[in-house]
Amino acid sequence: MGKRKSNSKPPPKKRNDKLDTVFSCPFCSHGTSVECRIDMKNAIGEAICNICQESFSTTVTSLTEPIDIYSEWIDECERVNNVEDDE
Secondary structure (H helix, E strand, O other), rough: OOOOOOOOOOOOOOOOOOOOOEEEEOOOOOOOOOEEEOOOOOOOEEEEEEOOEEEEEEOOOOOOOOOHHHHHHHHHHHHHHHHHHEE
């Protein structure tokens, strides 16, 4: 007698979720107003608020994502605020 064929399912496909490119502004607290742009030709990453026109620029590499630029901006804001509190 022969064995029954197993009814195996193929493994599930991996989902590649996209990271955000639009964030909330740390100055005016307006949601989805900060847009991050990456210029690989000049190796510059820029985060600009469309409401209050605040901006932040940093150098980027080929591995840099928009969330990295925004995170650096937030870290720099916290660093400046801590320096002012110490004085």
